[in-house]
Amino acid sequence: MAVAELKPSNTMTHLHSSSQLSLLSKRRLITHHVSISSRTLRKTLSARISCSIAPNEVRVPNVQTQEPKSKPECYGVFCLTYDLKAEQETRSWKKLINIAVSDHEIRPKEPKVLASGEVFGPDQPIALKLLGSERSFQALEGVAMELEDSLFPLLREVSIGVDPYEVFQDADWALLIGAKPRGPGMERADLLDINGQIYAAQGKALNAVASRNVKVVVVGNPCNTNALICLKNAPNIPAKNFHALTRLDENRAKCQLALKAGVFYDKVSNMTIWGNHSTTQVPDFLNARINSLPVKEVIKDHKWLENEFTEMVQKRGGVLIKKWGRSSAASTAVSIVDAIRSLVTPTPEGDWFSSGVYTNGNPYGIAEDIVFSMPCRSNGDGDYELVKDVIFDDYLRQRIAKTEAELLAEKRCVAHLTGEGIAFCDLPGGDTMLPGEM
Amino acid sequence: MAVAELKPSNTMTHLHSSSQLSLLSKRRLITHHVSISSRTLRKTLSARISCSIAPNEVRVPNVQTQEPKSKPECYGVFCLTYDLKAEQETRSWKKLINIAVSDHEIRPKEPKVLASGEVFGPDQPIALKLLGSERSFQALEGVAMELEDSLFPLLREVSIGVDPYEVFQDADWALLIGAKPRGPGMERADLLDINGQIYAAQGKALNAVASRNVKVVVVGNPCNTNALICLKNAPNIPAKNFHALTRLDENRAKCQLALKAGVFYDKVSNMTIWGNHSTTQVPDFLNARINSLPVKEVIKDHKWLENEFTEMVQKRGGVLIKKWGRSSAASTAVSIVDAIRSLVTPTPEGDWFSSGVYTNGNPYGIAEDIVFSMPCRSNGDGDYELVKDVIFDDYLRQRIAKTEAELLAEKRCVAHLTGEGIAFCDLPGGDTMLPGEM
Incomplete structure (x- = not known):
């Protein structure tokens, strides 16, 4: 797997010496933050560096070899x-x-x-x-x-x-x-x-x-x-x-397309959520189908698809919390069950489901070595394959690039936890936490 | 159906005159309480009389004949x-x-x-x-x-x-x-x-x-x-x-018997909860079976059956709320589903389930015209029949009489709501609400 080598930036905080590190490893891990006051800098990169553990300590993950303890x-x-x-x-x-x-x-x-x-x-x-x-x-x-x-x-x-x-x-x-x-x-x-x-x-x-x-x-x-x-x-x-888990997003996207098209939700298929389970997620209306037809042939209001649809899927949790006073626990539980069921039962012919999976030789040109939601099929054995016959247009490519950039930034931000060097947080601007899920 | 005529007691509160009543019926119903200070009296009968509507107004329930409004x-x-x-x-x-x-x-x-x-x-x-x-x-x-x-x-x-x-x-x-x-x-x-x-x-x-x-x-x-x-x-x-619904009680009783007998809960059958969904309920270990044998043949500790078992079933909700900080919503939901499923699927040969049903010609000698939990069987059409081949001993009879007395007292206490005269509350002493369900 191709892992981009991340060099420590000159904005990094000074790291602990190795003697300090061994001491630290025996104690509770701590987090260091360095704030940079420059407002310009703040705009282009989130000026916080989180580092709870030194890189060399986790470069090769510490595989515990001890005998498992007694049963729970x-x-x-x-x-x-x-x-x-x-x-x-x-x-x-x-x-x-x-x-x-x-x-x-x-x-x-x-x-x-x-x-x-x-x-x-x-x-x-x-x-x-x-x-x-x-x-x-x-x-x-x-x-x-x-x-x-x-x-x-x-x-x-x-x-x-x-x-x-x-x-x-x-x-x-x-x-x-x-x-x-x-x-x-x-x-x-x-x-x-x-x-x-x-x-x-x-x-x-x-x-x-x-x-x-x-x-x-x-x-x-x-x-x-x-x-x-x-x-x-x-x-x-x-x-x-x-x-x-991006299955709740998939379910919500199907429901919103059904509503707009005036069909029951079981008529919507081939729904992909691309990317991150955040507001940069891409509910894919280019490949999705309604009554086996491309969505764009059924829903002629393409402005709605491009602008409102995605936002409605993303903001659903927030609307719900406002109505409901609590987060979407019931539909989340259903979507967990859906996600597992999709892996243990064969996917219906011609359809697929979305799951955030590890990118390792993906056919879409998405950056490798991240966890990215993509279209999957399963023969019901718990495993899955990526779907090959999906199409892209400029709109979809641009959106995918944005959520991909966010996931790559998140990855740099947790490098200290994945054994890939020193964490460097330059998360894209704006809050991309899904409302109702913070 | 034989309805005992209940005479107004001399401890009753003075009722509204009929002119007041017609006025009241146009407004929101109100509740009157008369407290009797005598402590002795309090012990034998709960000295509260609830009367939110005059008896003659509901003696024949007010059957609404209006056209149903628009759909919800x-x-x-x-x-x-x-x-x-x-x-x-x-x-x-x-x-x-x-x-x-x-x-x-x-x-x-x-x-x-x-x-x-x-x-x-x-x-x-x-x-x-x-x-x-x-x-x-x-x-x-x-x-x-x-x-x-x-x-x-x-x-x-x-x-x-x-x-x-x-x-x-x-x-x-x-x-x-x-x-x-x-x-x-x-x-x-x-x-x-x-x-x-x-x-x-x-x-x-x-x-x-x-x-x-x-x-x-x-x-x-x-x-x-x-x-x-x-x-x-x-x-x-x-x-x-x-x-x-007394199904949660039935489920809990089965689980406790299984635990005591050292068998899995699916080995316990023929479990009846008799009577009220309150602490006077009677989980029937005389007719219940473990691996098709009478419980008393499997669990030799009859003292445990008579004393601890019933209490454990009743107090389960209270223990749960203490551990858990909330009431038993998950197992209640399961028991609702179990109760409905029991009515829409045929009861397995030789087994039965409990449900609080209307006593009208019951074969057990239980007072008529109350809702009493009893053993039922269904052929899966939504209807049920009472089970005939159950046995009784003095212990069971006594317990059933107690929960029966409570239900008859509750019935007298809501006579104003059932169209059967003037309410008279002489609920047996002690709090019989199930813990965790108030």
Whole structure:
């Protein structure tokens, strides 16, 4: 893979000497910021440099080789071990799969849907491993109790824990939802650093103890770059196995096109979200189809497509939070389920789905070595292929270039977390966090 | 049906004269309380009398005969009318069913599960009609937006409104979740009155505009008596069609028995919850089975069954709220789905489920004309039959008598809402609200 060598800029903060570094590595990592007062400079590059760890420490990700610790704590009725092959009614079931879920704020939504059989089918027994924090451990027990009381027949094991090296053990799927929300006055660079550290740690843990073919779905924002950090810290797991969730954007785009065209949403297909799960995302109306026809043939109002449509998709979360007083948790949960289902069931003939995946030999000319949402197809084995027969025009190319530039800037900003040198934050101007998701 | 004539007690508050009543009926109904200071009296009967409407006004429930108003407002993409018979892929589907959901605090959980096809099957298109209040209308729009963004293929119509006479129109199912939570210092009698008024109004609306065979599931607490009030105000709908949700209790009881016996929860069957969805409920370990054997043969610790088991089931919600900081919304949603699924799929041979249903010729000797949780079986057509082959012992009889007495007292306390005379509140002592559900 071709990684552009990033040279330290002359605006960089002075780095710690190596003796300081070894000391630091034994303590809690800290973050340094250097503010540059020049207003002109501020406009062209965000004058903040986040550096929580020295580059040489992570150039080769620190692959933990220690023996995995004891199993995470099983919960209540799920501590009963149970031979699925011994029982008449479960003998034909598939082998138990391990699904790890990490969440910053523990919610029972996603575990519940995964346990219900809706995603993996009625013959797929499931073990859920829930990762929380010391602070949220009681809530984690609450989720486990709710799962007990729900009597999901396919849910055969539930374990809870606060150590990713325990919880991720043998995980076949990892659903990484947890991310710190942006606090007041916090800039995107700070958020990238704070959440990036979480995802670096979880990547290392996955690398050490998860199944060698674990599929990872990153939901916590900024999810593309979090997924990149995670995969860079898990060099023994194929980079192709990491996904950043852009499915809610895809679903919203389909709904808005359906509304405009006056058709039901199941008539919209081939919807791609290109790029970053941010306001630079590109909902692709050039390749999307309505009743198998190109969108532009059905919706003649091309001005609407170029201007309002994209904005409506992006701002949906913000409108919702205003109406609703809370973020779009229900439709997010649905889109997580959709994303996983798309990987475990064959994609319908001629259609595709969007997922933020690692660019490594992509046919679209998009920069390599980032996590970029692109059109995918799956034969249902958990893997995917990129779709080849998509077309581009100048408008689409320009938009894609913009979201690509943002992702490359985000990548430079977290270089200290991916083992690729010294972080340099020159995020493009403007706030590109999706409203309702900060 | 045999309705005991209830005579006004001499502890009753003085009632309004008929001239005052007609004036009152034009205004908002008000509630009068008379407190009796005697502490001794307080112990034997709750010295509060709730009377929000005079008996002669409701003795024959006021059946609204007005023409139903315009349809409730359809939402966004769901306003597109769509001929399911015209499309190849939907032609084999069943006829659209209308599901009304009322909720005090609008949550997308239940609508989402109903829309997903999980309950009614993959060929059953669904129209959801959501009832909110003026105050919650924006949140209602938020729920509709979340449903739009979820792209459920079976969800063909969503409409939202604040008038039950609009929203309940042609409803095949009504899921009544809304109930005011108990405020500080509010006694059970007050709660019965406040929520009873909501359920009286909703019963009248169902009676006027819903499908003549609508199935009603009451979740809002106190759900048994709310269901009784609702059915009494809907005399043109079979009383048998009303259910009070005790399924979460059943699920919790199964889980606790499984835990004690060291088996997985799918090995526990024939679990009845008798009576009221309150702390007087009776989880029946005499008739329940583990691996097809009577529970008492599997769990030899009969002291545990008699003392701790029941308490653990009842207190589960309280323990959860303590761990979790919120009420058991996730497992409640699952249990609502379980309850509906039990009515639309045939009950497995030899098993049964619990539901709070109207007692009218029951084979157990339980008082008639109340809503009492009992063992039911269904052939999957939405209807049910009571199970005949259950056994009783003294312990079970005593417990059932206690919860029966409570329900009869609750009924007397809401007589003004069921058209059966003047309310007289002599609720048995002690707080029987289930913890975590106030």
